[in-house]
Amino acid sequence: MTSSKTPNKSADDSDVNAALESGRRRATINDIARLAGVSKKTVSRVINQSPFVREETRQRIEAVIAEWGYxxxxxxxxxxxxxxFLxxxxxxxxxxxxxxxxxxxxxxxMxxxxxxxxxxxxxxxxxxxxQDVRMFIERQKLFGVVLPPSVSEDERVADLLRDIGCEYIRIASVPLDEEEHMIVGHDRLGAQAMGEHLVSLGHERIGFITGLPSFRSSHERRGGFEDALAKAGVKLDPDYVVQGAYTFESGLACGEALLAKTPRPTAIFAGNDEMAAGVLQAARRAGLTVPEDLTVVGFDDFQIAQAVWPPLTTIHIPTREVGRMAAEKLIAREGYEPGDPSRIIPYLVTRESSAAPKKV
Amino acid sequence: MTSSKTPNKSADDSDVNAALESGRRRATINDIARLAGVSKKTVSRVINQSPFVREETRQRIEAVIAEWGYxxxxxxxxxxxxxxFLxxxxxxxxxxxxxxxxxxxxxxxMxxxxxxxxxxxxxxxxxxxxQDVRMFIERQKLFGVVLPPSVSEDERVADLLRDIGCEYIRIASVPLDEEEHMIVGHDRLGAQAMGEHLVSLGHERIGFITGLPSFRSSHERRGGFEDALAKAGVKLDPDYVVQGAYTFESGLACGEALLAKTPRPTAIFAGNDEMAAGVLQAARRAGLTVPEDLTVVGFDDFQIAQAVWPPLTTIHIPTREVGRMAAEKLIAREGYEPGDPSRIIPYLVTRESSAAPKKV
DNA sequence: GAAGCCCTTGACACCGGTTTCCACTCCCTT
DNA sequence: AAGGGAGTGGAAACCGGTGTCAAGGGCTTC
Structure with a gap:
């Protein structure tokens, strides 16, 4: 009777066990404690991986936990x-x-x-x-939050999170915060790769459609592109840079604007695939064939890049992998190693929308 | 001193109020009770809308709650x-x-x-x-779950939910459960509308690409289409029905299969927009112009329908509205009226991918 | 052999709400 | 004025875990 805490509990115990066994009730920490012959505090210690539990006791408790699926x-x-734990x-x-x-x-x-x-x-x-964000976090007492762009780029949000002491990870294309709060994407590298691709094909008069200026990625993508061009000795004419909004419609409008320029660009690099799809449509309306008359490339490698005609040459961004790293970093479990940043490096995907410009 | 519960609490009170006012601590039900001069049980009654609270008391408590943003x-x-409350x-x-x-x-x-x-x-x-689903629901003690297709069509899941007494709403294109657990979409009506559209344009030899057979919507869309054709006296040749998988790739493959038939169909109705985009690509590869040589139509009216060339004639499904109705039904708040089912009726969107067949 | 220490363990209060039970009003009847 | 019923509000237990703190047991040390 060493495990019995009160003298007349055995009758109750059988009732309780019956309820448990029939599945009418889920096991609680008290059940586990009783079944393992320890106090619930000790069970709690095992759950929370406290080192102050004798190995033998821990194993006994873990066995009971496993047995009852607690x-x-x-x-x-x-x-x-x-x-x-949200x-x-x-x-x-x-x-x-x-x-x-x-x-x-x-x-x-997770x-x-x-x-x-x-x-x-x-x-x-x-x-x-x-106020909405604050309410959301405080009411739910969130363990932490993940902020993708462009929320991630809002310092008011970061200040708020620090203020209320909520863990957070910001996903952005540039470091905006201490390293432990950031997953930094490599939009710049991707845009560079695209710039090199276009230059290597022989393009020199290239149009560029930026994304929304409220997204840092817009500037990074443009910057990376300019880097690559500069390295190759090609200059990006500001007159051939127009501002889009990351939408199909904006891509269509910007594409039309670029195609109306004289001389016409031989290639257009849109800040994302949606806009590139819009450019394709603009090209079609202008009677141009892609890639023979015009090279059109995008960024992101979302599904639309494959569904349009011709399929878009683009930069693949491993979004899902970025998300995984963000979650891992946020919960920083034991056995968590920083995560290989190379996992989230974007890369060029060559499809049929890019080719060398026609000889003049 | 009628509102003071214990003689020597006033000193404590001011400390507590200071902590509250400085924002160091969020208000609890005890604070509200103290500030309103009632017991926390009464505050609880107000929160839970119990009728057993004097109107005057209720208003006083609600004022305090509002004042402190509790x-x-x-x-x-x-x-x-x-x-x-998840x-x-x-x-x-x-x-x-x-x-x-x-x-x-x-x-x-919500x-x-x-x-x-x-x-x-x-x-x-x-x-x-x-087991995963069960674990998810029981651990989090979910208030309820919403099941879109195809999970909604799995009777094992419904049985499980009934078994563990979890509220649920199934979203599907046919009634599968008691009315209170269902939001029934009208895929059939949408497909009928498309059938009528194609017939009215003069098409008689129409190819159809089904979705995944594991989705009821696949069968409903086909059924509605056949209804419309039958009503117009047009027969759907089973030889011109091929099975797709709701993906772009399957649409491409099925489109190629249909275009290889002799005689070639004058129109192809794909079970969703993704597959229709695939058909467009198959048409292009076959050297056909849409809609002059071939009419291609889709279903869903997702963004891809507008991003491809030509933009797809399709059936608009108000997915977001369906979701709203599902959530409203699930939490069935006071003041909730059943929701007008007409809000979720799909409708035809005519774009440039459909036209009358060329005269032979 | 007693004191001192570390490792384990458990009793008890507490997190912030709800429910149960009961006592106390208040108002209306007799 | 007393009696009775409905309406109203408080004390304490409870939901299922965790923190705090002190006690028990085994060991070493003097």
């Missing part, structure tokens, strides 16, 4: 810890494929950790934006 | 209620735009309700699928 209640645990993704990126890939990546990185992902699209221009 | 802790509340979206639909639109719709319907959305993509063919 998992602690995140709400109760969260209540005591004063925080939840991770928020706060975003305003309008591209569905980016969003979904990012979500999948985050879930990859798998088996006991955390769950709560999604929170937002409108950065709303007057209540910061 | 919101009850979902974890503590959930712990006592034995359920969380809603799960369990899905295996591979289309990013569908997923994102559905999420947005669900969030629309806005201001205090619920949050936890996303849970899954693999229905995994051996641990049902």
């Amino acid at each position: 998992a602690p209640d995140p709400q109760a645990r969260g209540l005591a810890f004063r925080r939840s 991770i928020g993704m706060i975003y305003d990126n309008p591209n569905p494929q980016y969003v979904v890939n990012m979500q999948l990546g985050l879930l990859d990185g 798998r088996g950790s006991g955390f769950e992902l709560v999604v929170h699209p937002c409108d950065r221009s709303s007057p209540t934006f910061l | 919101a009850p802790d979902p974890q503590a509340r959930g712990l006592a209620f034995r359920r969380s 809603i799960g979206m369990i899905y295996d639909n591979p289309n990013p735009q569908y997923v994102v639109n559905m999420q947005l719709g669900l969030l629309d319907g 806005r201001g309700s205090g619920f949050e959305l936890v996303v849970h993509p899954c693999d229905r063919s995994s051996p641990t699928f049902l």
Whole structure:
């Protein structure tokens, strides 16, 4: 009777066990404690990997936990810890494929950790934006949040997070914060690769369509492109740079604008695939054949790049992998090593939309 | 001194108020009770809209709640209620735009309700699928789940949910469950509309590409199409029906197969836009011009329909609205009326990919 | 053999809400 | 004025975990 805590509990115990065994009730920490003949505090220690538990005791408890399939209640645990086991993704990126890939990546990185992902699209221009974000985080007592662009680039949000002491990871194309809060993408490298590709094909009069200026990636992509051109001794004529908005429609309009220039560019590099698809349409309306009359290239390598005609030469961005790294960094589990940054380096994908310019 | 509960609390009170006012601590139900001069039970009654509170008392408490911006802790509340305020979206639909639109719709319907959305993509063919779902729901004590296709069509999942007593809404193109658990889409109507459109243009030899047979929508779309043709006295030749997989690649392959038939169909109706984009590519490879040589139409009206050339005639499905209705139904708030089903009726969007067949 | 220390363990209060139970109003009847 | 019922609010237990702190046991050390 060493494990019995009160003299007349055995009758109750059998009732309790019956309820448990029939599956009518999930096991609680008290059940596990009782079944293992220890106090619930010790079970708690095992759950939280406290080193102050005798190996033999730990194994006994772990066996009982495994046998009954016990998992602690995140709400109760969260209540005591004063925080939840939820991770928020706060975003305003309008591209569905980016969003979904990012979500999948985050879930990859969270798998088996006991955390769950709560999604929170937002409108950065709303007057209540910061208050909404704060409410979201404080009410749910989020463990942490992941911020993809362009929310990641908003210092007000970062300040808020530091202020309320919420863990966060910012995903951006440039370092904006301490290293531990950043996953830095390599848009610049990707744009450089594209610049080299176009130059190597022999293009010299190239149009460029920027993304939304509120996204740092817009500037990085342009910058990387200019780097590559400069290195090859080709100059990017500012007159051939027009500002898009990362949308198909803006790509169409900007494409038409660029194609109206004299002389016409022999290639157009759009800041993302959506806009490149718009350029393809502009080219078609102008009676031009791609890539014979015009090279059109994009950035991101989302599905649209393959669905248009001709399929787009573009830069592949490993969004899902970026998400995985972000989640891993956020929860920083034991056995977590920093993650090889080379996993998220973008690369050129050559398809049929790019070719050498026609000889004059 | 009527509101003072213990004689020597006033000193403590000012400390507590200081902490509150400085924002160092969020208000709890005890603070609100103290500030309003009532017991926390009464505050709880107000929060939970109990009718047993004097109107005057209620207003006083609500004023204090508003003044301090108090919101009850979902974890503590959930712990006592034995359920969380989380809603799960369990899905295996591979289309990013569908997923994102559905999420947005669900969030629309949940806005201001205090619920949050936890996303849970899954693999229905995994051996641990049902166990994963069960674990997800039971651990988080989800308030309810929303099941879009094709998870919604899996009776094992519905059985599981009934078994563990979890609220759920199934989104599908046919009624599969009691009315209160269903949002029924109208794929059939949409496909009928497309059938009528093609017939009215004069097409009689029409190819059809089905979606994945594991999606009920595939059969409904085909069925609705056949209905419309039958009504017009046109027969759908089974030889001109090929099975796709809702992907671009499958659309390409199926398009090639259909265009190889003799005589060639004058129109191809693909079960979704992705496949229609594939058909466009097959047509181009075959040297055909759309819509002069071949009419190609899709279904869903996702963004790809506008980004390809020519832009696709398709059926618009109000996915986001469907999501909103699902969420509203799930949380069935006071003031909730069933929701006008006409809001989610699909409609034809005519673009440039459909035209009358050339005269022979 | 007693003191001192470390390793383990458990009792108890607490996280922030809800529910149960009960006592106390208040108002209306008799 | 007393009695009775409905309406109202408080104390304490509870949801399922965690923090704090002190106690028990085995070991070494003097």
